[in-house]
Amino acid sequence: MRVISGGVCAPGGFVAAGINCGIKKKKKDLALIYSKVPAVAAGLFTANTFKAAPVRLSKKYLSTGKAQAIIANSGNANCFTGTYGLIYAERMADAAAGALAVKKEDVLVASTGIIGRPLPIERIEKSIPKLVESLSDKGDSSAAEAILTTDTFIKEIAVQARIGNSSVKIGAMAKGAGMISPRLSTMFCFITTDVLITPEALRYAIKIAADKSFNNITVDGCMSTNDTIFVLANGLAKNPCISLRDKNFSLFCETLSYVCLEMARAIVRDAEGATKFIEINVEGARDEALAREIGLSVANSNLFKTAVYGESPNWGRIIAAVGSFGLKVKEENIRIKFSSFRRKNVKIDIILGIGKAGCRIYTSDLTPEYVKINAAYN
C-alpha cells in the first residue's frame, strides 16, 4: 500500500465539487461527491439520541446497501429542526438526484454546523445546478473545503493497494475539530473506493476501520448529533469481488483502517485551539475495551489536558483519571511513562500490568484558545 496524491476523486469513476450556496457568507458550504456508476455503500452514524435529520434519512437510504452520490453542507446541522428538518433533508437529496438523474434514495445527505436553526433549503436547491456543473475529477479539495466548520485545514488522503492482482484505490475526506468524542463526533468522513466488494463485507470493513480510528480519538469528550461516515465502493477496479470470507478481505480492512486512522489523526491535529498532539498508549489491560476506556478517561480529563498545555508533567492527574472509574489495579503494579511535555507531540504510556490487551488513543491539549473559540461560536 502507498499514499498517492488527491482525495475522494483518486479512485476511478468519482468526481466531486464544492461551492458556496449562501449558508455561509463567502466560504464554501456545499459539497457533492458522485460516482459515475452505481456503488455499494455503507455508513456509520452518531450514537446520540437526538440524531440530526440527514442522519436519520441517510440511515434509511443505506438500507439498500448502495448509493451513487453524497451531498453535504456546512454552516447548519439541520438538527432539532422538527418535521421540517426531515422534509428539508429529503428535498436536498431529491434536488441533487434530479440534477444527477439518479434516484433520491441513491443520494446520501449530511449536514454540519449550528444546531436548531431551519436549514435554508431554497439556497441549497437553487445552487444544485451550479454544483453539478462544477463536478470534476479534480474537485476533491473543493469538496473537502466545503464541509469544514471550525477546521483550519482540509483533510483528505488517497492510497493505492494491490488486492489480488488488481490495483485498488481508496480516497477520503474528513472534517472535525471540536465536539469530537468516541462513538463518533462532530465529524464527517466520506470515503470513495473503486474496489469491488459485497455490501455486507463493506459494512463490516468500515466498522472495523472506525473502531481502530474514529472511536479512539477525542478532543473534548462531547458527542455530536450529526457525525457521519460514508463509504462508496463502485467496483471499477475490477478486482475479484471481495466477500466476508475472502482472503483479501483483511487486506482491504487494513488499507481502509489506515485511511480512517490518518483522517482521525488529522482531526485531532486540527483540534480547536490545540497546541499539542497527544498519543496515549494503554498496555497490559485485561481487554481492549478496558484499555480504551482508561485511555479515554485520561484523554478527556481537563486537568490532564491543561497540564500538557502548560508543559507541566503533572502525572498525578494521569493517575487520578486512570483510577476514576473503580478499576481493580494495585498502585505498585501500574507504570506511567511519558515523553517531554515540551514537544509538539506528547506520548504517554500507561502500563497496567493486569493483562495483555492494549489500545492507542489520540487527543489534544485544552487551551485558552479552545475556550475562546467555543465561547464565540454560535
Added chain:
Amino acid sequence: MRVISGGVCAPGGFVAAGINCGIKKKKKDLALIYSKVPAVAAGLFTANTFKAAPVRLSKKYLSTGKAQAIIANSGNANCFTGTYGLIYAERMADAAAGALAVKKEDVLVASTGIIGRPLPIERIEKSIPKLVESLSDKGDSSAAEAILTTDTFIKEIAVQARIGNSSVKIGAMAKGAGMISPRLSTMFCFITTDVLITPEALRYAIKIAADKSFNNITVDGCMSTNDTIFVLANGLAKNPCISLRDKNFSLFCETLSYVCLEMARAIVRDAEGATKFIEINVEGARDEALAREIGLSVANSNLFKTAVYGESPNWGRIIAAVGSFGLKVKEENIRIKFSSFRRKNVKIDIILGIGKAGCRIYTSDLTPEYVKINAAYN
C-alpha cells in the same frame, strides 16, 4: 433552623486551629479540629481506585464509629506515595494523638495538594505542639484557611436547629475549587455537631446529605484521589439520642443536608477561573439517578460550559449533551428553558417528559482562566 455565625467551633465542645508548618512557603497549611469529649464519627471518601494514604488510614480508623480529632494538611496530597505514604499518614495521626492525649485511632487524617510527592512529615510533626497550643473556640476560620489549595475564599457555615426540645448546632468547613466531580472530588468537608446520635444514624445521615449536595456538583468532571467528608458528633447538646428509627432523624438529615448543600455550592462558586454559577434543573425523568446522569452530562460538557462563559445561549449543545448517552426520549417531548446567559447566576431547566423524578446539579463555566490556573499548577 437558622444560620448562625462561625464554623466548626460553633457546636459546643469543639476547638480548632490552623497554622503554617512549612509545606507551603507562607500560607497556612495545617489544620486541627478537636472535640473536648469523644465523638461519634462517620466519613465518606473518594471512589477513585488510587485512594490517598490518609483516605485509607481514616477509613480504617472510622470502623470504630468514633473519633475525637481531625488533622489535615494542604500543599501535599500524600497520594501515590507507596508504603511510606501510609506510614507518614499514621505518624501524622500519632503525633496529633500524643499532643492531645488521645488514641491515634481517634485522630482522622486528610491531605490535599499535589499527588506523588513525599509528605514532609518532619515539618508536620515539629509543628504539632504549636498547632495544639493554638486550639481555640475561635479557631474555625484559621482551620478553614489551612486546608485551601486553589480556593480563593474560605468556606464555612454554622446552623442551629431545635431537635426534640434541645438546641442542636452543626458547623462545617470545606475546601475545593478544581478536580471537582460527582462521587466526591478534590474536596474536603469537615462537619462538627453537638447532636447526640448513634453511629449508625450518623453514617446514614451523612450519606443522604452527600447525595443531595456533593454528589450533585461538578467543576471539571475530574475525580480526585483524596476527597474526604468527616462528621464528628459529640453529644453535648444532650438531646434525646437520635437513632435511625427516631422521628427526629429526618429533621437532623434535613439540617445536615442544608449544611452540606451550602458547602457544595460554595465550592462551585469558588470554581477555578469561573465567572458563572450554573444551576441545572432536570425534571420529568424516570428516576433520580437518570436525572442526575443527564444533569451531569450537561454540566460536564466543555462546549456547554464555554457557551455559558461566552454568554452565547447555544442550546444545541445542551441537546447534544442530553442525547449523548442513548436516552430514549423523543425530540418533540423534551423542553429546554434558560435564564439569560448574561447574568452571574445562570439557570437551565431540562424537562424530559418521561416521568416525575428530578435532580438539581450545580456547576461553573469553563474559562481561559481555568486553563491557565491548571496549566501552571504543579
